[in-house]
Amino acid sequence: MNAVLRCSGYDLSGIEVVRAEGCKLFCADGREIVDFEAGVWCAALGHGHSKLRNITHAQIDQMSHIGYRMSNPLQEQAAVEVLSTVDFGDGQCVFLSSGSEAVELATQIARKISRKPLLLTLSESYLGAYGSAGTKSPHEWVLFDRTLCRDCPPDHECTIRCPHLESIPFEQIGAMVLEPGASGGLVRFPQQKLIHTLCENVQSKGGSIVVNEVTTGIGRTGRWFGYQHYSIQPDIVAIGKGLGNGYPISAVAISAGVSAALQGTDFHYAQSHQNDPLGCAIAAEVIRIMREEGLVERSAETGQFFHNQLEQLASEYGMVREVRGKGLLLAIEFESEWSHRSLGTVFSGLLDQGFLVGYKPVANLLRFFPPLTISEQDIERMVAALAHLLATT
Secondary structure (H helix, E strand, O other), rough: OOOOOOOOOOOOOOOOOEEEEEHHHHHHHOOOEEOHHHHHHOOOOEEEEEEHHHHHHHHHHEEEEEEEEOHHHHHHHHHHHHHHHHHOOEEEEEEEOOHHHHHHHHHHHHHHOOOOOOOEEEEOOOOOHHHHHOOHHHHHHHHEOHHHHHOOOOOOOOOOOOOOOOOOOOEEEEEEEEOOOOOOOOOOOOOHHHHHHHHHHHHHHEEEEEEEOOOOOOOOOOOOOOHHHHOOOOOEEEEEEOOOOOOOOOOEEEHHHHHHHHHOOOOOOOOOOOOHHHHHHHHHHHHHHHHOHHHHHHHHHHHHHHHHHHHHHHHHHHHHHHEEEOOOOEEEEEEOOHHHHHHHHHHHHHHOOEEOOOOEEHHEEEEEEOOOOHHHHHHHHHHHHHHHHHHHH
């Protein structure tokens, strides 16, 4: 496999996967591995879902791709499905190919309708692999470090009179861009009152709220979208990963107000695979399956079970610093004095026993983003294997 340029920055495991079904990966050497990463957090329905496979095959037989000047009924059907999940009513939707592209387009739209020079986000946000959202250069972005608020008493009022917030130039900010929980895979959910304060002050000055739901959307946190844990209503939502269940489809959903504001501008955006019929068919079917199988509710229930299992494990092993997350977006952070080599041994040990989990050594973190169809039995088996490794490493 030397012909493939490996530039992701992640080490290869040496395992060759030849098939995936449900929550399992089937390897060339005959091993079966339970996938607690859902690919790259994409396979919300599990790998190879039969209904999605059938709709994909049927659409490929008809048509996969058309150009800019043509339309297809699937585009409208998929847009209606997406808009219903974010409660945008008379809003609009565009379909793209990747989460990074969706966030970048969302920020471009926010800039266009506000005409203000700056965007605001939390400093730990991961917003994409390229573009303005990816680089977050200081002449375009204000980055707020939410750890400044870490020691704020729970009953303390959060206002822009706070010395940590008073330097934010809200008059110049066209949008607050919120990543509600993933933080580049660190699984950190920002403080409720902080997010309310930032959003309210941006909106009161004529700015909009953009949410990056590429990782936290499509049921991952036990609700349709991560922003729903904050009781805010965004103006623009970027969606990816789970929307295609492994197929590269993303979306930008805009409210009716944003849509009306765009009509009076010269805004244009064109991409070769924009609103492709195949991607639209898949996105619409993913949302239908999520509803039919109650997977948002299942994510919340199974996630609570999983969280309880991890909390019980943490109570028994002193090297665990924190268990955190919502729904089926969970992580265990280990104490800093516990060596990265020990964590690597645990990760490798789990893989040897048939469990693929997320592993972020720079943060002393193990991460769990399984398909929303993961069973409690697989969770119990993995946690038991993890407990054994912690006891013997």
